[in-house]
Amino acid sequence: MLLGVAGLVCAGGCSSGGSAKAPASSAAQTPASGGAPSATSAAPTAAKLPATTPWVPGPGEVSPQVKARAVAVVETLGAWPPGGGGQAAAQARAAALGVSAAVADEAGPLVPQADAAALQVIYAQYGGILDTSASVLIPCRQWTQDAQGTVTEGGTTVDVRLAAGADPSAPWAVTELRPADPGPPAAALSAVVTRVLAEPRIDLPPAAAADFRSGQVHDSVADALLALAGTYEIKVSVVRSGHPIDVFGTTRPSDHPLGRAVDVWSIDGHPVVAPSTPRALVEGFMRAAAAAGSYNVGGPYQLSGGGASNQFFTDQTHHDHVHMGFRT
Missing domain, CATH: 3.30.1380 (Muramoyl-pentapeptide Carboxypeptidase; domain 2)
Known part of the structure; x- marks a missing residue:
């Protein structure tokens, strides 16, 4: 059975609702002009993790179930309650969605070292959609909290690769995660x-x-x-x-x-x-x-x-x- 995003329990404090919205709390929001490439590169603040909303495909989407499957994995891997950090915990969250530990291990900046995390998907866009394979590009904002309660803003984009099974009624399988790697800031910009x-x-x-x-x-x-x-x-x-x-x-x-x-x-x-x-x-x-x-x-x-x-x-x-x- 396909786990849609709306049906997930979002460990980082997701609330129920429709398509992605700005987090309800403004305590640690990322500016509209962009945030850090990873959850450890912005200035930390003492604040609560913001509330977030699950991303849900809206009208007009091509194969919305494919996007929902990709988003479910990113939302599940990128958010966890206090004490739920670490790679083993990420593998367990992935397993609950039927995703292999090997895929969870590819999450990289989506699973930074932190005691707790909240994640907001901005949008899920196709990088490609064919009959039996797809790429869903998921830019997201992420807030991580250390054991002392300090919150740091960040985020990444994940290229989620999926494959269709032989059974058309079965959910598409997530086969690979390819997080963004922007590289370090340049010494000077135009x-x-x-x-x-x-x-x-x-x-x-x-x-x-x-x-x-x-x-x-x-x-x-x-x-x-x-x-x-x-x-x-x-x-x-x-x-x-x-x-x-x-x-x-x-x-x-x-x-x-x-x-x-x-x-x-x-x-x-x-x-x-x-x-x-x-x-x-x-x-x-x-x-x-x-x-x-x-x-x-x-x-x-x-x-x-x-x-x-x-x-x-x-x-x-x-x-x-x-x-x-x-x-x-």
Whole structure:
């Protein structure tokens, strides 16, 4: 039986509810412009762990049960009650979901050393969805607490790999976890990257913010985001780390690990995937992305135009976000 996210008991203080929301407590929230790449890199504060909400697939999602399965594993591994830290405890939590200890051991920054932890999934986006395999990219914020009660903000993005079983009625199996590895902060950043990190209309999850701080994201990406932020409020899901190295299901290198791409899952507060989101809003954003320099704009709609070789594309994977790729 598939364990949906709404049915989990979230050890880090989850409350019941619908799709992901900001934690109810503001005691230790991560700024909208992004947090730390891991749960140990932000300044600690003496506070309670914030309440969080389970992430639930909303209307319009492609194969929502696949996303629910991936999110269930991330939420279960990344949150635990006081005294529940450690790798053995993580393996036990994974086993309760039917996930192997070997997969739990791949959680890396999702399971830092801490006495207790709370985790908030920001969104679950496809990195790829095929008939029998999938990649679900899950940016999340995480708060860890030590035995003295000190809370530290952080977060990561996890590329969750899944495989379908021979029985179509059986849940998809989580086969691998690939957490983001943004790398250390650069000694100096370009002016445009500094502006992106400070821009309140660009919401970066922790790993994406760390990607920019690492100096490994091309200025073309930053320039485009700033241009788009002049018109739209943007919620980014993935930039460089935490994304498949190759375009899923192919041997063709993705622009993301090269620091030449960015994915956006929400525009002006409207999830790209939601049926209620105006089509004109998404199409306008896709065309604005092309005008801002993206040679490869993917999304839920196939648009015309874009020169001799159409720079717009759509497929099942890009039903839930707008992808922008850059040549330099």
